[in-house]
Amino acid sequence: MKKFISITSIVALLCAGGYAAAELADGYTKVDPPNAEHPLDELISGYQFRKEGTQATQDDDFENPGMLLLDQAMDQWSVAEGSExxxxxxxxxxDPLESMQGVGSTYPxxxxxxxxxAFRNIENQINHCRTERMGAKPWKYDKPDMLGMTILVRHADRGEPVNVAIDGDAESYFERGKEMYYTRYGQxxxxxxxxxxxxxxxxxxxDHLSxxxxxxFPTYRLKWQGVGSVHRRFKGCMKNIRAEPYKVGEEDFLSLELYTSWRGQGLPIETPAVRN
Ligand code: HEC
Ligand code: HEC
Known part of the structure; x- marks a missing residue:
């Protein structure tokens, strides 16, 4: 006879301990949800769930390894490329950081x-400028050039609240993302x-669950020994539950990116964050 294990018992098996959110460290990066329909009572940055050492690495721009890619992108900004x-x-x-102000917090x-x-995230927008306007080759997802420039666009809004639009044409992406968020996947x-x-x-x-x-994002992860995109993280979480992940940069993950961004609507941008 087949045995079914309930979700609650899987999570109970996997989870031990348990900290009430109120017991988290000082400097809480926490904001109120955008409206009463929001599923969370409080929005808390992943920063708050990491150990002090990891937080300290993020806080110090000279220690934060993600800043190296930002520096490279600052140089890349003025490099002419492509047929144009x-x-x-x-x-x-x-001035890239000035010209990209108010941009990164609104994507996708x-x-x-x-x-x-088209509905785009920052990565797709950058490649759109490269291919359509510069006549240059697109950058590969999750490679240093792309990660660096995405960090640059987001970093220009560091400290600014996440501010995505979910109405109008974006609504269908939002609904798709929401559906994915609550769908059971994998073994x-x-x-x-x-x-x-x-x-x-x-x-x-x-792991302390956030x-x-x-x-x-893009975030430096000790486990990756490098920087990765939010789609790479989605992929990792899907693999962990032994599901077949969707493709990076494509419609499903773009929808999930919009929906998860809205779940953090109002949280300050931290890019490049440091996680374990
Ligand atoms: C079995 C539990 C589990 C499931 C299911 C899961 N994740 Fe995760 N996820 C984790 C763990 C563990 C981490 C690392 C610690 C943390 O930040 O929670 C993580 C981290 C993340 C992060 C990075 C947070 C940060 O602050 O850097 C994102 C984004 C994320 N998950 C999104 C998703 C999405 C979207 C899904 C559904 C497709 C998903 N996760 C499903 C366990 C899970
Ligand atoms: C030939 C001109 C041209 C070049 C070169 C170009 N872009 Fe653009 N870019 C535009 C135009 C036009 C827009 C749309 C109008 C706008 O939003 O500024 C745009 C939009 C953007 C946006 C979205 C802005 C927003 O408000 O949503 C980003 C991000 C961006 N470009 C990044 C880049 C990056 C990074 C490069 C270099 C790799 C680049 N662009 C090269 C013309 C260009």
Whole structure:
């Protein structure tokens, strides 16, 4: 006879200990949800669930390994490439952090009208400028050039609240992302919500479960020994529950990115965050 294990018992098996959110360290990066329909009572950055040493590495720009990629992207900004012989700086401005202010906190979103109108995250927008405007090769997802430039765009908004639009045309992406968030996947038959909504604050093996917020991405991870995109993280979480992950940069994960961003609507951008 087949035996079924309930989700609660899987999570109970995986989780030990348990900290009430109120017992977390000082300097709490916590904000109120955007409205009463929001599923969480309080929005807490993943920063708050990491050990002091990891937090200290994030706090110190000279120690934070993600800052190296930012430096490289600052140089890349004015490098002319492609058939048009143009650099980002030719169309945007010489000061990348200034010209990208107010941009990173609003993605993913629809950009441009006409034939080019599409729902994009920062990575896709950067490649759109490269291929359509510079006549340059697209950068590969999760490679240093792309990660660095994505960090740059997000970092220009560091400290600014996540501010994504979920109405109008974005609504269908939002709904798709929400559906994914509550869908059980993989051999463990678990949904994102089982860990990041029902069990944040608890331990899963040695890991202190957070709300799975995305305000620190791209993020430097000790486990990766490098920086990774939010889609790479989604992939990792899906693999952990032994599910077949969706493809990075494509519609499913874009939808999930919009939905998870909204779950952190108002949290300050931390990019590049440091996690274990
Ligand atoms: C079995 C439990 C589990 C499930 C299910 C799960 N995750 Fe995670 N997730 C983790 C753990 C453990 C971590 C690392 C510690 C932490 O931040 O919670 C993590 C981290 C994350 C982070 C990084 C948070 C940060 O601050 O850097 C994001 C984003 C995330 N998960 C999203 C998702 C999404 C989206 C899904 C559903 C597709 C999902 N997770 C499903 C366990 C899970
Ligand atoms: C030939 C001109 C041109 C070049 C070169 C160019 N862009 Fe753009 N870019 C634009 C235009 C036009 C837009 C759409 C209008 C806007 O939002 O500023 C845009 C939009 C963007 C946006 C979205 C801004 C927003 O408000 O949502 C980002 C991010 C961006 N570009 C990044 C880059 C990066 C990084 C490079 C270099 C790798 C680059 N662009 C090169 C013309 C260019």
């Amino acid at each position: 012989g143009k650099a980002c700086s030719d169309c945007h401005s010489d 979103k629809f950009t441009e009208e006409g034939d080019h109108r 463990l038959d678990m949904a994102c919500s089982h860990c990041h909504e029902d069990n944040y604050g608890n331990y899963i093996r040695a 709300q799975g917020q995305t305000n620190g």
